[in-house]
Amino acid sequence: MLGNAKDHYTVLGIHRTATQEQIKRAYYALSRLIHPDKKKATAVDTDKPTLEFHQLSIAWEVLGNPARRQDYDRAMSAERNRDRGVVQDTVDLDDMEEEEEGFSYPCRCSGRYIIKESDMEAGRDIAPCSDCSLKIQVLFDIVSDDEETRDN
Numbered sequence: 001m002l003g004n005a006k007d008h009y010t011v012l013g014i015h016r017t018a019t020q021e022q023i024k025r026a027y028y029a030l031s032r033l034i035h036p037d038k039k040k041a042t043a044v045d046t047d048k049p050t051l052e053f054h055q056l057s058i059a060w061e062v063l064g065n066p067a068r069r070q071d072y073d074r075a076m077s078a079e080r081n082r083d084r085g086v087v088q089d090t091v092d093l094d095d096m097e098e099e100e101e102g103f104s105y106p107c108r109c110s111g112r113y114i115i116k117e118s119d120m121e122a123g124r125d126i127a128p129c130s131d132c133s134l135k136i137q138v139l140f141d142i143v144s145d146d147e148e149t150r151d152n
């Protein structure tokens with residue numbers, strides 16, 4: 001359960017679509033502000049609520065690592081959708097059947113859930129059934145166009 005805890009993106013004050021670089025910058029900026037060793041009693045302009053350094057470290061551990069971030073994104077979004085009753089189920093793309101323009105998965109109504117490749121490219125992961133009102137969430141890896149660049 002992710003429960004009421006602030007999610008890692010909120011902790012870092014960034015959007016879910018932030019790049020790894022933006023995540024890194026947000027982390028370093030915040031850790032400079034709130035790190036116990038570096039905090040300056042004078043120079044804290046706080047419209048920002050108090051943030052635990054611990055919380056920030058965890059957020060960074062997860063979001064700073066692309067693989068862990070992806071797992072976290074999946075878990076978070078799947079849980080949110082299930083809680084809201086938005087989706088009937090979550091299905092891994094690998095379990096779906098490849099179609100001409102996308103992928104499909106059998107619905108219990110004997111219709112099929114369908115997701116198009118263009119939907120996935122646009123970041124959508126909800127596949128509606130062709131015959132009824134049910135929907136599933138499709139879990140897939142986001143393939144980024146740009147090569148992973150690491151600055152060392």
Ligand SMILES: [Zn+2]
Pocket residue numbers: 107108109110111112129130131132133134
């Ligand atoms: Zn259906």
